[in-house]
Amino acid sequence: MRKLKFAILGTGFWAKYQIPAWLMLDGVELVALYNRTRSKAEGFARQFAVPHVYDNVDELLDRHASELDFVDIITDVDTHTDFTLKAAAYGLDVICQKPMAPTLEAARQMVEGCRRAGVRFYIHENFRWQTPLRRLKTVLDSGVIGKPFKARVSFCSAFPVFENQPFLAELEQFILTDIGSHTLDICRFLFGEAVSLYCQTARVNPKIKGEDVATVLMKMQSGLTCSVEMSYASILEKEAFPQTFVTVEGALGSAVLTHDYTLRLTARNESGEIETRQQVAAPPQYVWADPAYALVHSSIVDCNRNLLADLQGKETAETTGSDNFETVRLVHTAYESAARDKVIYL
Secondary structure (H helix, E strand, O other), X not given: OOOEEEEEEOOOOOHHHHHHHHHOOOOEEEEEEEOOOHHHHHHHHHHHOOOEEEOOHHHHHHHHOOOOOEEEEOOOHHHHHXXXXXXXXXXXXXXXXXXXXXXXXXXXXXHHHHHHHOOOEEEEOOHHHOHHHHHHHHHHHHOOOOOEEEEEEEEEOOOOHHHHOHHHHHOOOOHHHHOHHXXXXXXXXXXXXXXXXXXXXXXXXXXXXXXXXXXXXXXXXXXXXXXXXXXXXXXXXXXXXXXXXXXXXXXXXXXXXXXXXXXEEEEEOOOOOEEEEXXXXXXXXXXXXXXXXXXXXXXXXXXXXHHHHHHOOOOOOOOEHHHHHHHHHHHHHHHHHHHHOOOEEO
């Protein structure tokens, strides 16, 4: 099978992980880079032997669209809609970083624009591809804890996220769009779709514009009640970043995903006694990844692999634009709920 050629739009913070993650996979060839600050793109081009560099998206597309199969958009969220629709107009399949768009209507335009252009549209939502979360999903699907009726998903930390991504401090809407895009997608991945949602938010850090704490309570179609906690203001005994913790209670037992990728299963054994078993679902380590964040960086490879398999016609992608639109809808419904202090029925 021939290699699929692609361009990357945006060579900021996440590109230094996204590019090597792509280059680990057979079947792709990176031919062009765009960044509004050309020198940044040139640095990546030298590092990864990419032949073409641009600081103008239109010029890149004009010159290379005929040879490209897809683009991977890793720019800030305010450019996502424009860049997606530009690429779609050239007949290129599109992968776009989360969050998909700054507004629900913009996200809708992206999904519909790609559909009308007849191109495939994906969102690079990698958290659900984290090794421990995939293992937890397998456990839940096995039925060992019975039908889940209650769950808690938690991403709470005091990690100084604003140091390496200072633009986040300027966002009027922060944690629900940044982390909520991940945690609410995790809930959909593990438990299905929501039928109602209630949210409360707070700003603890006085130096930022948006909210840095949010709690979301959802009722899922299955009947399960799911609470989602997210915070960048939590000074805890043991720093958890970048792990997501999950507790699931089922009719036959419980599953707890906690520190150090540990998954604990509690259920009755054959003698009828309650027993807890433990396993560790550690992520793979890659030489280009930061060992402290292997959990996140390795999930980029698995997410890319799934998207590439869909592009090659081998399997179905999980995080299509249409699917991720439902996560975007939850994010914006959470903001609406917090603003109105009301339960929103979906």
